[in-house]
Amino acid sequence: MKHLVVFTLAFACGTAAAADIYTPGGDNDPRVRSAQFLAGNSRYLSASALLAQVQAEAPQKRFAPPYYRDLAADTLSFGMPQRAEVIYREEIANATDPLSLARARLRLADFFYQRGYYQQSSTELSTVRAQLPKELLIDWQDLQSRVLLAQGRYGEAADILTQASSSDMTNIMRYNLGVALINDGRVGQGVNMLDRVGRLTPTDSDSLALRDKANLTLGYHFLRTQQGGTAVPIFGRVRTVGPYSNRALLGLGWAYLAPRGNKQKKAELGDEAPQDGTAFTSFATIGVLLRPGYIDSDSIYKRAKLAPFHLSGRSADEEAQLKQALVPWVELTSRDTIDPAVQEGLLAIPYVLDRLGAHIQAQQYYERAIDALEETHTRLDSAEQHVRSGRMVKTMIDHDPSAESGWMWKLKSLPDAPETFYLQTLLADNPFQEALKNFRDTRMLQMNLQFWKTRMAELQTSYQTRSGQNLPAAPGQAARAPGTGYSSDPSAAASAPPLQLANRLSAYNGQSSPDVPDSEAPVALQLAQNPGSEKFFGPFERMQALRTRIDALMPQLEAAENTQGQLLQNIALGDLEKQKVVNQKLLAESRFALARIYDSQLKGDSK
16 A cells, blocks of 8 residues: 555656647747737737747757747737748748648738838739649738739739639729729720629628629729619619718719610620629618609708709709709708818809809808808817827827737727827828837837836845845946845945855865764865956846836837827828818808809899
């Protein structure tokens, strides 16, 4: 029984010892697993720092490839592409998993694309193309086409996308292909592709938005080419409430007034699927506004709050077109005038009323439009002041100031501030988003450094309390390290109490019985030479060195924060300035139209 207990204990100890043995940097390294856990929770800074610590402890050791891929992925996710690129390039020479390596290089190219570094992204894509696994071909084609589109190289983008397998293409790729073909002069094929995306069956909010965007793009294409009759049903596919609904309502009204145009011929791409004849209008689309009885009756004038008036001899067809144009515009002007499309709609309605002969109502609508446009101008000025004060950026990041998600961070909600309402479109653009991420990361790093600086000050106070010694607040000041007789100032060595040594130091070799110490000759011992205080680097000295390093980093981070904040401010101010130019243009047009009505009334009175 005793032997069984001994065997059981020995087996348990052996198992525990085996569990404690791991390969540094390997999958069973607890630090690597902790880094994977941190990365899974979007704490990429902590994850990359932990992996970097593993490498710092063994700088000459070559770890397994998964370690470097994790390190590069976490480093890139936090937004440090230079370090990630070095790791990826080193991995090329030792690649044992081409698929994972190619996927990582594509991710690096996507990072450059998102930041607006199109040339670097294109170079990275060209490098990875030589040894690209077949499984990633469609991803490469997607990213390469987006880079080319961003550079205005529509023909090259269209050629890459047309080489992609139709079954593997995403709807976003089909939309990009349609845009590229139209801009490259292959209008028929581009229209066909956009029409497919505009007819897709949505499965989520993203596909709904993509379908609306495709129909909006296609509708305005036909409107610009004087094909109003073709544009009308396409605008009718857009949802009544959505990110593109206001612009679709505006375009639909102008499509009724545009020339009807010729019937369009469909240009086949060769991979068309049979059409099922499904209707696109539903209770959620603009096409519902065009139902019979909604246009033909006089209720449109009542909805526009118009008093009865006599038509000025317009033909029946022209009157019908004008009344049809009023339908979407009346709906449009009931929405927030902060949208430029709504502002233009405020001018479109009196334009139609003036043509119908309702001059008094047109005058009233122009006056209403002028009031709304002047109010918008005032609000734009207020938004500009808030942007210049720096409040805009700070309110955007205050709700999530310490997240370490870096490049993966997304602005999910907008603060309730005037400027954010005018910058909704801008906030979705990559240049603004990336600058905002950089600004946010500099703030987060400053918070981390300030936390550690405060923490080390607390540790110093704790050492002083426990040891009763005066510790230096910074390197170079004379004081004692806690709990030792060592002084960090060499000039204080003379006042330190000397070491008192015994007359003889001896030790025994341990070969004889410990009960008979004199049975063996003693071994004389001598103290080693004092290495000198300047060579001692204990925990206290390391902490002081870190404090010095933090003090050096803080001004650099502050300068980086100011640079990114200024960049964000310039982008926002540029966008607001464009809106003010449009606002001033619409305001001038409305005032000119109102003056023309006044002039015509005076001439009519003089007669």
